[in-house]
Amino acid sequence: MALSSKKHHREESLLELERKAWQDAGLVLSTTSNEACKLFDAALTQYATWANNESLGGIEGCLSKLKAADPNFTMGHVIANGLELIGTGSSVRLNKELDSAMRTMMTLSKSQPLTEREKLHVSALDMFASGQLPKACDLWEQILQSHPTDLLALKFSQDTYFYLGYHIQMRDSVARVYPFWTHDIPLSSYVKGYYSFGLMETNFFDRAEELAREALAINQTDAWSVHTIAHVNEMKAEVKKGLEFMKETETNWKNIDMLACHNYWHWALYFIEKGEYEAALTIYDNHIAPRCLSSGSMLDVVDNCSMLYRLHLE
Template identity: 90%
Template sequence: MAGTSEETDKKDCSVFLAWQDAGLVLSTTSNEACKLFDAVLTQYATWTNNESLGGIDGCLSKLKAADPNFTMGHVIANGLELIGTGRTVRLDRELDSAVRAMVALSKSQPLTERERLHVSALDVFARGQLPKACDLWEQILQSHPTDLLALKFSHDTYFYLGYQRQMRDSVARVYPFWTRDVPLSSYVKGYYSFGLVETNLFERAEKVAHEALAINQTDAWSVHTIAHVNEMKAEVEKGLKFMKETEKNWKSSDMLACHNYWHWALYYIEKGEYEAALTIYDQHIAPVCLASGSILDIVDNCSMLYRLHLEGVKLGDRWNDLLGVTKKHTKDHILLFNDVHYLMSFLGAKDHKTTEELLTTLQELAKAPHEDHQLSLAPHLGLPLCQAFVEFENGNCDKAVDLLYPIRYELVQVGGSDAQRDVFSLLLIHAALNSKSKAKRNLARCLLHERDLLRPKSPMTERLIRKAAAVHSMA
């Protein structure tokens, strides 16, 4: 019996000791809590819900039960809510209460400095101070380069901020520590490859992403990087071939599959094959969004439909279907990038009341000075961007151009990827093309020359250049 008990004790301590041996002490006496924390972090890092474990939500529920006072359990639970950008502390009393309780709990316990920094980072994130949160996560990474939670939280937040070089270099600084023997190291290659693609280092990005896929072909994030490379270079046929060949490996990544299908559909829009794009939308993009309500899925749906709308494609009831998941976020104002995508759906569904409500509530929040980083950008970026969409839909193309053109190089600050923000560039081109002003139609031609050099042999750019030539000849 004594021998059996000793073996059990060793097994019970295994996960706790593994974290300790990695220099990442977790302040809990529950090995079960450590195991569940590990399971949640693994699912977050790999963009998957492991249903055999109950998925992320199931694991979080068990984690809280295993040790209700485990501070890092509260950190990962609250962090995933905040990073998910589907709930706002400002509006959601339950989430606000959870963050306050986490901070209070941390003050009543003997925690490591690393754990205290995690709490502080989420506390300032909850108040909208995203750059400051990243500074705190970077402080953790300087001393603990294999802290995957700090790395992933900062990576996602840099993305929201449009801090492209910081997103790349944050991973680069810890990259040498992620040797093959460190669990999940191949996924860190995927994070780094995405930072490379967003700083236009396409060949290097593709190389690193392929290195990650050679280790784990189900890495949907590395697939996503390569999809971006092909999108940014307008290598449509190469992109279509890659997505078709790898689909079986990433389609079960329920947190990212919808987004990868979105990239697939973009290639068809680029080619002008709208029915093929709509087939992917109807089969793989819309159903996931309507079921999950996740913000990434919502953004993909709004963005894709709006691109098709700009191309003149009839969309039937699709905008109205989408309204059911976007309308509840009208007053969120967590990220300006999200706001403008919700707005696309309101305009598409011709819901004038909700459109006005989004704009009015954003204007009210933008009036007062406050610490929220995103809202501080609203007066000179968020509101003009939103208004440009409204003016375009109202047929005021000249006004849309006047609003959008002066801020085009600053829009990176609202976050998202270059590929995602391309919808803003397309709006500007279409508004200029449809302007009554000769000067603005000339601007459209100039913008298309610029686009043509950035993405040689782009079928969409070629279509728009032909349209611009036709408009010019009729003028």
């Protein structure tokens, strides 16, 4: 869990310190429930690392337990609604449940004393939900100016810049907070991974690969850093190197459920590049199609369509 290194050894005070850990990190959460803080942390960690942890009940399980632990915890509503809006691309216009959840969050946020940071999180989601994505990013940037280690603001803004195709902003946003993510901060190696992706998207391939490899040296299951290297090899037309890298690292990222399908898609792309369509199709049959069927996630659906269409064009 994101703040686990701040836990202390005395079991009986574990929960209290979980809540205090957020305070110590300068990221106050307005709830009296330690359990809610722990579950907020668990959901955020899974989002930031692209991996549902089944022993924690996955992101969905954590979000429902979070709601039960403190139904009035505004940041609990923020992470749940944000993941629905940003993580799945749902819209309040088409998703009535999400529309009502957003209204509940807005009403709740006005009924209780919140920190400035929490209020900005609420406003950013409100902007996002009304389609004002650049304005939502501005609000997350405002949070990051005073709270550079707010991982939720960082990840929401990274994902939104990505949707907007704002590559330079995506890189520079994480570049600004990067110096604050020292080694002792949990998940700091993942921030290296976010930065490396921004560098790759703005054509700094060597620096991007260097940072992604640093991140992987700390945590080899960081599937997003694997993904950055897959892109670097693609951009540099290093097909052989790309194929070898995917094969060598497969066991590290194949269980990172939110990203594995996309990394397999990159792997198949190298085979298409080489004209080895059967090999690409084998990856599709063994890894891309089954993952799409079981997860139904939008990213997996996109990878599925894209692979089939590319093969069709060939």
